[in-house]
Amino acid sequence: MALPSDRSICPLRREEYILSPHFVSYSAFWVFALRRFATGRAKDSLLVSELSSRCPPPSLTVADSAAMEPAARVVTVESINPKVLQCEYAVRGEIVIHAQILYCNIGNPQSLGQHPITFFREVLALCDHPSLLDKTGIHALFSADAIARAQQILDVIPGKATGAYSHSQGIKGLRDAIAAGISYRDGFPANPDDIFLTDGASPAVHMMMQLLIRSEKDGILCPIPQYPLYSASIALHGGSLVPYYLDESTGWGLEIAELKKQLDVARSKGVTVRALVVINPGNPTGQVLAEENQKQIVDFCKNEGLVLLADEVYQENIYVDDKKFNSFKKIARSMGYGDEDLPLVSFQSVSKGYYGECGKRGGYMEVTGFSAEVREQIYKLASVNLCSNISGQILASLVMNPPKIGDESYESFNVEKQGILSSLARRAKALQDAFNSLEGVTCNKTEGAMYLFPRLHLPNKAIQAAKAVNAAPDAFYARRLLDATGIVVVPGSGFGQAS
Amino acid sequence: MALPSDRSICPLRREEYILSPHFVSYSAFWVFALRRFATGRAKDSLLVSELSSRCPPPSLTVADSAAMEPAARVVTVESINPKVLQCEYAVRGEIVIHAQILYCNIGNPQSLGQHPITFFREVLALCDHPSLLDKTGIHALFSADAIARAQQILDVIPGKATGAYSHSQGIKGLRDAIAAGISYRDGFPANPDDIFLTDGASPAVHMMMQLLIRSEKDGILCPIPQYPLYSASIALHGGSLVPYYLDESTGWGLEIAELKKQLDVARSKGVTVRALVVINPGNPTGQVLAEENQKQIVDFCKNEGLVLLADEVYQENIYVDDKKFNSFKKIARSMGYGDEDLPLVSFQSVSKGYYGECGKRGGYMEVTGFSAEVREQIYKLASVNLCSNISGQILASLVMNPPKIGDESYESFNVEKQGILSSLARRAKALQDAFNSLEGVTCNKTEGAMYLFPRLHLPNKAIQAAKAVNAAPDAFYARRLLDATGIVVVPGSGFGQAS
Numbered sequence: 002m003a004l005p006s007d008r009s010i011c012p013l014r015r016e017e018y019i020l021s022p023h024f025v026s027y028s029a030f031w032v033f034a035l036r037r038f039a040t041g042r043a044k045d046s047l048l049v050s051e052l053s054s055r056c057p058p059p060s061l062t063v064a065d066s067a068a069m070e071p072a073a074r075v076v077t078v079e080s081i082n083p084k085v086l087q088c089e090y091a092v093r094g095e096i097v098i099h100a101q102i103l104y105c106n107i108g109n110p111q112s113l114g115q116h117p118i119t120f121f122r123e124v125l126a127l128c129d130h131p132s133l134l135d136k137t138g139i140h141a142l143f144s145a146d147a148i149a150r151a152q153q154i155l156d157v158i159p160g161k162a163t164g165a166y167s168h169s170q171g172i173k174g175l176r177d178a179i180a181a182g183i184s185y186r187d188g189f190p191a192n193p194d195d196i197f198l199t200d201g202a203s204p205a206v207h208m209m210m211q212l213l214i215r216s217e218k219d220g221i222l223c224p225i226p227q228y229p230l231y232s233a234s235i236a237l238h239g240g241s242l243v244p245y246y247l248d249e250s251t252g253w254g255l256e257i258a259e260l261k262k263q264l265d266v267a268r269s270k271g272v273t274v275r276a277l278v279v280i281n282p283g284n285p286t287g288q289v290l291a292e293e294n295q296k297q298i299v300d301f302c303k304n305e306g307l308v309l310l311a312d313e314v315y316q317e318n319i320y321v322d323d324k325k326f327n328s329f330k331k332i333a334r335s336m337g338y339g340d341e342d343l344p345l346v347s348f349q350s351v352s353k354g355y356y357g358e359c360g361k362r363g364g365y366m367e368v369t370g371f372s373a374e375v376r377e378q379i380y381k382l383a384s385v386n387l388c389s390n391i392s393g394q395i396l397a398s399l400v401m402n403p404p405k406i407g408d409e410s411y412e413s414f415n416v417e418k419q420g421i422l423s424s425l426a427r428r429a430k431a432l433q434d435a436f437n438s439l440e441g442v443t444c445n446k447t448e449g450a451m452y453l454f455p456r457l458h459l460p461n462k463a464i465q466a467a468k469a470v471n472a473a474p475d476a477f478y479a480r481r482l483l484d485a486t487g488i489v490v491v492p493g494s495g496f497g498q499a500s
Numbered sequence: 501m502a503l504p505s506d507r508s509i510c511p512l513r514r515e516e517y518i519l520s521p522h523f524v525s526y527s528a529f530w531v532f533a534l535r536r537f538a539t540g541r542a543k544d545s546l547l548v549s550e551l552s553s554r555c556p557p558p559s560l561t562v563a564d565s566a567a568m569e570p571a572a573r574v575v576t577v578e579s580i581n582p583k584v585l586q587c588e589y590a591v592r593g594e595i596v597i598h599a600q601i602l603y604c605n606i607g608n609p610q611s612l613g614q615h616p617i618t619f620f621r622e623v624l625a626l627c628d629h630p631s632l633l634d635k636t637g638i639h640a641l642f643s644a645d646a647i648a649r650a651q652q653i654l655d656v657i658p659g660k661a662t663g664a665y666s667h668s669q670g671i672k673g674l675r676d677a678i679a680a681g682i683s684y685r686d687g688f689p690a691n692p693d694d695i696f697l698t699d700g701a702s703p704a705v706h707m708m709m710q711l712l713i714r715s716e717k718d719g720i721l722c723p724i725p726q727y728p729l730y731s732a733s734i735a736l737h738g739g740s741l742v743p744y745y746l747d748e749s750t751g752w753g754l755e756i757a758e759l760k761k762q763l764d765v766a767r768s769k770g771v772t773v774r775a776l777v778v779i780n781p782g783n784p785t786g787q788v789l790a791e792e793n794q795k796q797i798v799d800f801c802k803n804e805g806l807v808l809l810a811d812e813v814y815q816e817n818i819y820v821d822d823k824k825f826n827s828f829k830k831i832a833r834s835m836g837y838g839d840e841d842l843p844l845v846s847f848q849s850v851s852k853g854y855y856g857e858c859g860k861r862g863g864y865m866e867v868t869g870f871s872a873e874v875r876e877q878i879y880k881l882a883s884v885n886l887c888s889n890i891s892g893q894i895l896a897s898l899v900m901n902p903p904k905i906g907d908e909s910y911e912s913f914n915v916e917k918q919g920i921l922s923s924l925a926r927r928a929k930a931l932q933d934a935f936n937s938l939e940g941v942t943c944n945k946t947e948g949a950m951y952l953f954p955r956l957h958l959p960n961k962a963i964q965a966a967k968a969v970n971a972a973p974d975a976f977y978a979r980r981l982l983d984a985t986g987i988v989v990v991p992g993s994g995f996g997q998a999s
Contacts, residue, residue, distance in 0.1 A: 082712065130621040212584055215579075234884070237884065344573075359665040360889065375577055381584070387702060389699075
């Protein structure tokens with residue numbers, strides 16, 4: 002298979018004019034963090050209530066509504082669930098809707114020309130249409146190990162029925178394969194009964210928020226800048242986001258003192274903090290946590306009685322030699338902590354890594370450290386949507402068990418995989434250098450994931466112009482940039498970043 | 501393709517011994533409605549609060565929990581979201597978990613041997629692995645119109661990327677195709693912007709409940725017996741189920757007087773009723789609404805200011821000559837009602853019909869009659885999970901646009917389709933006759949969907965035995981039946997049916 006060149010990955014040529022030939026080609030998801038002040042992040046003053054007041058619900062009045070509609074409506078924005086109104090989703094918010102370009106801001110590499118991994122798609126096609134396996138001529142079109150793998154997968158699906166609902170946690174034989182993949186990755190055993198297959202990582206995150214959040218008095222510690230899935234899900238379930246700030250000056254470091262401080266602030270306001278979200282490698286900040294730091298985080302959760310929600314969907318996306326991915330479960334087990342020591346959920350997705358299969362909506366969560374009764378409740382939540390899609394389930398089993406050395410497809414698979422990963426790494430470096438060469442822009446070194454989070458220092462005049470039209474300076478800048486150049490950027494404030 | 505014989509559809513041979521060779525082969529989803537009294541349904545006394553008190557949350561005490569767990573847990577059933585505890589899901593509840601047989605009670609025909617439609621699977625396989633289209637030898641393995649259709653579909657997907665996230669409502673070109681299919685079905689235009697593609701109908705239902713329910717003071721009118729998705733979703737979103745009773749004595753008739761009575765009762769208790777759920781053809785009762793009845797329902801919603809939530813997933817499953825499926829949108833439009841007259845949501849799924857593609861998790865909702873601002877909020881909810889899976893989206897476009905007369909595949913497609921539908925109809929009739937020939941069992945005539953809801957008249961002794969172990973008589977019977985014979989039946993009380 003011919004791999005896409007860097008150039009072919011970037012269909013938005015107009016952007017090349019602005020900054021560099023590699024400007025957006027590194028990733029489909031990149032943002033400007035626009036901040037008014039070069040120093041003084043004043044993070045101490047950003048508390049739970051203030052954060053939510055920064056993201057007010059859209060201000061639609063009854064008068065607006067009446068002006069737009071000829072007749073009285075049964076359902077109005079005033080009469081819907083206010084949690085829905087309060088939920089904001091920066092990567093698909095107002096700026097993106099205004100732009101009418103939806104496909105390049107959410108870590109969506111195949112929309113920008115990245116090809117799918119051939120082996121994975123061969124297996125999917127055979128599982129979708131299993132009667133192909135009985136036909137002569139099939140060996141001319143499919144690799145032998147894809148045929149064998151499809152056969153193995155069909156053998157673990159009751160009745161070979163890829164069109165049937167499965168067990169609500171996912172097909173048992175696929176969970177066995179995923180557990181084996183996790184065990185191989187971590188060097189510690191994984192239990193297939195702990196795996197819940199889901200339509201991508203997002204529904205898994207929603208499920209945990211739904212389980213944990215009882216009211217606005219329940220808080221979830223989330224990194225800032227954060228992936229807006231978390232703030233959106235917390236808002237939808239009526240909880241409070243308790244922000245902790247990643248330290249830009251130490252490469253988006255996650256400091257325990259900061260966690261502790263924000264936990265104490267939230268508790269002093271009567272918020273019961275239920276869980277800590279850690280995104281590693283970082284989204285949208287691109288850092289990879291050091292093992293020592295992960296140990297501190299595990300101990301922090303254990304000591305403070307928090308559920309550790311580990312977003313590990315970028316586990317295959319690491320671009321520096323001195324860092325490697327360690328799952329939080331591996332870290333916890335290596336510290337001697339077992340199932341009874343702390344509740345830990347790891348989220349994985351088929352949408353990221355070198356595979357980038359966003360449209361397939363596959364993923365899983367590995368749920369450990371919960372009592373049998375609580376797990377039953379998680380199972381019930383999974384069962385309310387019956388099951389996740391079977392193609393996504395199959396793909397999740399494949400990404401956790403790709404071809405291995407000696408398999409017929411291994412060599413071509415590895416060429417494809419390394420081609421994608423090295424291209425991502427090359428573009429990460431080029432984009433980071435490009436940002437840092439620009440006047441008024443600084444950007445931390447990227448280590449992993451698919452993102453850079455550069456910092457812009459706007460002139461005072463731009464800030465005043467934004468104020469004049471009652472807009473946040475970063476949103477104002479983003480809108481102007483779009484209108485003037487066609488480049489869409491998501492304002493950093495949508496990620497909760499301080500100005 | 502050889503169609504499965506009736507016999508091959510029923511893998512649970514032990515059941516043949518009990519009742520008839522056709523006992524469960526009609527459908528993967530069948531239940532006993534066990535009722536203590538042959539007469540006197542006492543439906544008047546079943547009000548909102550009483551209904552919820554009939555389904556208490558699992559009674560786990562702190563002592564139970566402590567006895568089962570060695571250490572204090574961070575998360576206990578007492579500290580999770582109580583809405584999760586209150587949610588019950590009869591078709592995947594305690595009896596089903598106890599049985600360890602999950603695949604034959606949720607309208608899941610392919611798990612019981614029904615083959616997928618060849619044309620649909622050919623197209624899916626080609627879209628999953630598009631590079632097949634460039635290979636010689638492809639025409640020997642795939643039909644010409646499947647190849648052409650796959651090509652058409654790939655052409656409407658930006659970058660032909662079936663592995664990319666799509667627009668959160670689904671791929672525009674596929675929504676165009678679905679809207680065209682709806683227009684053809686109804687004879688009234690459909691707008692692609694009204695279509696929201698979802699991972700099956702369940703997430704669409706949840707989305708509407710999330711939108712409409714603000715607190716337990718918001719109620720949703722639901723048929724009893726009902727598909728438990730509705731009660732589960734209402735409970736999860738913290739609303740009140742307002743029951744209305746289908747009249748078994750008139751073939752599960754839906755009477756406006758009953759709707760009005762239950763609406764008034766709910767309102768007198770301070771419940772704001774937001775919406776009416778109608779399942780047509782009926783689940784789990786199998787009736788098909790008459791056109792005149794549908795008109796009354798539309799007028800009722802319009803006059804009372806209710807959102808009409810029309811579960812129309814069994815639209816292809818009609819087995820009697822004197823009934824046909826009419827979508828509620830067609831009915832409303834034929835009455836001269838336009839978009840501004842009433843909010844109406846139609847749910848459709850790829851899981852039912854003759855296709856039965858449950859595992860693909862495809863479906864859509866057609867949302868009409870909402871203001872632009874409210875639709876934006878629905879869009880936001882859709883966007884929080886990014887998009888539904890692309891294979892499910894493709895399949896939804898296929899079921900709404902199957903091969904037509906003149907297409908190369910049409911003849912073989914039609915043989916498969918009619919084979920499945922006539923087999924379902926034959927089994928429906930056979931099962932209905934079998935039930936009615938049994939002593940102490942009565943069952944209404946089936947007209948559509950995949951279900952029968954027979955009525956059993958238990959002897960007093962059985963009821964006393966159930967009381968002695970503090971169980972509902974129907975749940976007790978179901979448990980005993982399972983243990984004694986291996987047959988799993990879901991107690992009718994799980995569907996809210998009166999005893």
